[in-house]
Amino acid sequence: MNASNTTASAAERAQDAVNNERLQSAIAALAAFGGRDDGGVSRETLTPIDLAARRHLIDYARSLGCEVGIDDCANLFFRRAGTSDRTPVLTGSHADTQPVGGKLDGAYGVLAGLEVIAALNDAGIRTVRPIEVVAWTNEEGSRFGPGTMGSSAFVTPSLLDGYRQSVDKDGIVMGDALDAALKEVPDVPRRAMALPMEAYVELHIEQGPVLERANAALGVVTGIQSVRWYRVVCTGMAAHAGTTPMDERSDAMAAAMAIATQLYARADQEAAHNIRLTLGRWHVGPNSINTIPGEVEFTIDVRCVDAAVLDRFERFLQDVTSQHAWRGNITFENLFYRAPTAFPQPMLDLIEKACTRASDLAQRGAPKKVTSGAFHDAMYMADHCPTGMIFVPSKDGISHNAAEETAPADLYLGVQALAYTMVELANR
Amino acid sequence: MNASNTTASAAERAQDAVNNERLQSAIAALAAFGGRDDGGVSRETLTPIDLAARRHLIDYARSLGCEVGIDDCANLFFRRAGTSDRTPVLTGSHADTQPVGGKLDGAYGVLAGLEVIAALNDAGIRTVRPIEVVAWTNEEGSRFGPGTMGSSAFVTPSLLDGYRQSVDKDGIVMGDALDAALKEVPDVPRRAMALPMEAYVELHIEQGPVLERANAALGVVTGIQSVRWYRVVCTGMAAHAGTTPMDERSDAMAAAMAIATQLYARADQEAAHNIRLTLGRWHVGPNSINTIPGEVEFTIDVRCVDAAVLDRFERFLQDVTSQHAWRGNITFENLFYRAPTAFPQPMLDLIEKACTRASDLAQRGAPKKVTSGAFHDAMYMADHCPTGMIFVPSKDGISHNAAEETAPADLYLGVQALAYTMVELANR
Known part of the structure; x- marks a missing residue:
């Protein structure tokens, strides 16, 4: 047999x-x-x-x-x-x-x-x-x-x-x-x-x-896929929506938005590598209709089978948060990392x-x-x-x-x- | 006297x-x-x-x-x-x-x-x-x-x-x-x-x-100043951050961000008229780090002494939300209006x-x-x-x-x- x-x-x-x-x-x-x-x-x-x-x-x-x-x-x-x-x-x-x-x-x-x-x-x-x-x-x-x-x-x-x-x-x-x-x-x-x-x-x-x-x-x-999670914290100054001229503002949401927009654009550029980018969790303070946001926190979930693509993404995140430092105090930290x-x-x-x-x-x-x-x-x-x-x-x-x-x-x-x-x- | x-x-x-x-x-x-x-x-x-x-x-x-x-x-x-x-x-x-x-x-x-x-x-x-x-x-x-x-x-x-x-x-x-x-x-x-x-x-x-x-x-x-308050609601489809390719997504946050970016740019263009724009209150659902946002709601507080500037802004808001309709269901409503x-x-x-x-x-x-x-x-x-x-x-x-x-x-x-x-x- x-x-x-x-x-x-x-x-x-x-x-x-x-x-x-x-x-x-x-x-x-x-x-x-x-x-x-x-x-x-x-x-x-x-x-x-x-x-x-x-x-x-x-x-x-x-x-x-x-x-x-x-x-x-x-x-x-x-x-x-x-x-x-x-x-x-x-x-x-x-x-x-x-x-x-x-x-x-x-x-x-x-x-x-x-x-x-x-x-x-x-x-x-x-x-x-x-x-x-x-x-x-x-x-x-x-x-x-x-x-x-x-x-x-x-x-x-x-x-x-x-x-x-x-x-x-x-x-x-x-x-x-x-x-x-x-x-x-x-x-x-x-x-x-x-x-x-x-x-x-x-x-x-x-x-x-x-x-x-x-x-x-x-x-x-x-x-x-390899997964990396980050938290980005943008700290500006909460102030009255009516009384604060635009050029006197430190608007944490404007900062977060500028950063997020560049991150989405980056994901588009890496589309060939099948990168996946999600900005899923947001915290806005004080979250009031007539107060300029003083703090915005958001999370990044980015995935790819190719760790080199994620390394590039992280360097880009570093650059982008530095570029927007004039808008307030902007920090990011890695919350989780899993290799492919x-x-x-x-x-x-x-x-x-x-x-x-x-x-x-x-x-x-x-x-x-x-x-x-x-x-x-x-x-x-x-x-x-x-x-x-x-x-x-x-x-x-x-x-x-x-x-x-x-x-x-x-x-x-x-x-x-x-x-x-x-x-x-x-x-x- | x-x-x-x-x-x-x-x-x-x-x-x-x-x-x-x-x-x-x-x-x-x-x-x-x-x-x-x-x-x-x-x-x-x-x-x-x-x-x-x-x-x-x-x-x-x-x-x-x-x-x-x-x-x-x-x-x-x-x-x-x-x-x-x-x-x-x-x-x-x-x-x-x-x-x-x-x-x-x-x-x-x-x-x-x-x-x-x-x-x-x-x-x-x-x-x-x-x-x-x-x-x-x-x-x-x-x-x-x-x-x-x-x-x-x-x-x-x-x-x-x-x-x-x-x-x-x-x-x-x-x-x-x-x-x-x-x-x-x-x-x-x-x-x-x-x-x-x-x-x-x-x-x-x-x-x-x-x-x-x-x-x-x-x-x-x-x-x-005249004040107008709006609520913008972007409805996409909540889905798994890891398993959903970028081109299959209906990401409500990506839609909200694209709209918000254009609104900020518009406020810049109207700076000479001392317009004030605040996107102060945000609600993101389900607000989870590894879930693509299925719904994002945000408020607009826009003020100006010149009602004509705000009329133009409202028409622009109408145009922008229409432009992004391909991304999901996008609506806005006026919450409050006060003439100058x-x-x-x-x-x-x-x-x-x-x-x-x-x-x-x-x-x-x-x-x-x-x-x-x-x-x-x-x-x-x-x-x-x-x-x-x-x-x-x-x-x-x-x-x-x-x-x-x-x-x-x-x-x-x-x-x-x-x-x-x-x-x-x-x-x-």
């Missing part, structure tokens, strides 16, 4: 055994936890409804024969044994949502992993390595900042102490919420953080319009093969190579083990919204591609 | 009888009501501290021999009888402050009127017409909107019903606060609104830097004469003709009777601030000019 043929065949059989009806039912069942009349889902991390959803996932995974474990950050792991005790292959995503989110962002990746296990059961396939499915805690970061807590703490457990200090808007401390969540599942054994993994593959909705526009059902994610993530070529090759077979069988166009503009748990896992991601389209590119949607046929193809990839990895 | 000579002489004698020490004491005494450690005053309209200040003013006015009356909007009138019952000449301002204001904005004008009466008493001068001093209710509008309530309701009593519906941030209804204030002074007779007045003269701090810059102690206010106020020439001539004599005696530079960029009660009184205003300098142009300040010597000259003006008007 040719081992390589056997492996390939198992991956194909796993791919073909994915059950679309069961997948859609599982998505609908989890969406009921925090489900909203508008079709959206409100299931912020570690809320009572999130704890109920976790119990639902534990029960479902056990019904598929999985062993369940939980770590100190309440990340849930569902394990299907392999024929060996080699390091496992991991898939999954997160089950928490934004305050108002959709039923797919995160949940889809967790349920896809469980559907892969169900398909393997149906097809009677055993893999060499164990397959694990994870539901990361607090990917969204909307209740307790920062986001991607679970995966980053898994990779770097020393982060957890700091995360536990985070406080939500009602004054609840993250550490207390975490302890309560752990207490809710006395039947689930605790397992260590940072356990070695052979590979991590995350299936997720794109949350952008690129795949839909290209009419591609599947996306091979080559990497995650490039997934390894062998992983991209494998995922492309898996996506191509699924697309071909469904008579859909070739998978498209895309970069991720959003953060994902895979960003941190890429520091821990060979990692990859698969995207399915988002209708109109909408996410973090009740209107988030992906065609069921595309969701099905995504899980097919994941099943193939996982079995290939688990038999190596 | 030559009546005209007698009159001139009385005005001069009244001017010379103004007592600077008594004036400064009166300012300090009123500033104690709501006085702050930082030198500012917090005395919002109809608060307990404002009611206490009103009682203080009533007692002080009665000690000067005044008859006190109050109208349905709780405007307080202090009357010094004339030798006839012809229509009186009115001066005054307001005693309420911003949440954090100074000791001069408004209070100075009321106390200046009472000092004129004290000076007339000292000099043994009787005027033909009665002289009245008013403390208008709620000029500031910070607790109950809109501002200049007392003077506008005095001129147009039908406004009062609507004003009584205004609610402060604690849910207190203006009508109830007004009734409570009226009940606090059962010893003060009620008088009618809209009583005929021979003239109204208001003495006020400039609240801008023009007089200080010109080194002039006194300003002859030729009129009040021009004070009558005979009043300007009289005030200039009064100011010139006061400045000359103090060996200060000539009074400067200025326009008011701020609203004042005089704006509404100008619709009711011949009206004028006198300004004194504001240190660094600062007002609506604890740091508000005017040199005592300038405050003294202002009351001297007012005394002259009032006696001239009251003997006509």
Whole structure:
């Protein structure tokens, strides 16, 4: 018997055994936890409804024969044994949502992993390595900042102490919420953080319009954009709108506007490099109709796969704020920096093969190579083990919204591609 | 006896009888009501501290021999009888402050009127017409909107019903606060609104830097700028900062910024007409660092003494919002409109004469003709009777601030000019 043929065949059989009806039912069942009349889902991390959803996932995974474990950050792991005790292959995503989110962002990746296990059961396939499915805690970061807590703490457990200090808007401390969540599942054994993994593959909705526009059902994610966040503070002098002549003003909004206009123009010049610039959060003081703004603060979110483009942007920001120093006191500071993530070529090759077979069988166009503009748990896992991601389209590119949607046929193809990839990895 | 000579002489004698020490004491005494450690005053309209200040003013006015009356909007009138019952000449301002204001904005004008009466008493001068001093209710509008309530309701009593519906941030209804204030002074007779007045003269701090810059102690206010307020609403589509390519965005902030930049440029072009443009209040939704703004609202406060300049500005605003319609749904609406106020020439001539004599005696530079960029009660009184205003300098142009300040010597000259003006008007 040719081992390589056997492996390939198992991956194909796993791919073909994915059950679309069961997948859609599982998505609908989890969406009921925090489900909203508008079709959206409100299931912020570690809320009572999130704890109920976790119990639902534990029960479902056990019904598929999985062993369940939980770590100190309440990340849930569902394990299907392999024929060996080699390091496992991991898939999954997160089950928490934004305050108002959709039923797919995160949940889809967790349920896809469980559907892969169900398909393997149906097809009677055993893999060499164990397959694990994870539901990361607090990917969204909307209740307790920062986001991607679970995966980053898994990779770097020393982060957890700091995360536990985070406080939500009602004054609840993250550490207390975490302890309560752990207490809710006395039947689930605790397992260590940072356990070695052979590979991590995350299936997720794109949350952008690129795949839909290209009419591609599947996306091979080559990497995650580098992100830099800045805060610009322009301090002028608040004064009466009626009594202060224009040439006597130190108008912080006029300064902010001049700077922002130059930043937008710069982004236009870098359009070929697919830079993305967002000036999303503004604070204007005193924010009164008849008072000249004395202080304007705004944030910059700038992303690109090419770190050199962002280096140039930062130098430009430095120059522009200096140019406008005559208008008042203008400062900027870096709030966050994340280098680009490039997934390894062998992983991209494998995922492309898996996506191509699924697309071909469904008579859909070739998978498209895309970069991720959003953060994902895979960003941190890429520091821990060979990692990859698969995207399915988002209708109109909408996410973090009740209107988030992906065609069921595309969701099905995504899980097919994941099943193939996982079995290939688990038999190596 | 030559009546005209007698009159001139009385005005001069009244001017010379103004007592600077008594004036400064009166300012300090009123500033104690709501006085702050930082030198500012917090005395919002109809608060307990404002009611206490009103009682203080009533007692002080009665000690000067005044008859006190109050109208349905709780405007307080202090009357010094004339030798006839012809229509009186009115001066005054307001005693309420911003949440954090100074000791001069408004209070100075009321106390200046009472000092004129004290000076007339000292000099043994009787005027033909009665002289009245008013403390208008709620000029500031910070607790109950809109501002200049007392003077506008005095001129147009039908406004009062609507004003009584205004609610402060604690849910207190203006009508109830007004009734409570009226009940606090059962010893003060009620008088009618809209009583005929021979003239109204208001003495006020400039609240801008023009007089200080010109080194002039006194300003002859030729009129009040026309004011227009607009709200611009730019509606785009909120979306993920990372996943949405630049050419797929409908970024409401980019639209607002492009419009605002053109408005500032337009104000530059109209600089010769002394237009004043303030984009003071901003609301950005959802106001999140990593979400493309889906809605941006901002206000425009634009002022000029020349209504034609503002008409041109409004047409430009119309054009600019249309030009940017491709970026999303962009609308604007007019929130407030006030035509320019021009004070009558005979009043300007009289005030200039009064100011010139006061400045000359103090060996200060000539009074400067200025326009008011701020609203004042005089704006509404100008619709009711011949009206004028006198300004004194504001240190660094600062007002609506604890740091508000005017040199005592300038405050003294202002009351001297007012005394002259009032006696001239009251003997006509």
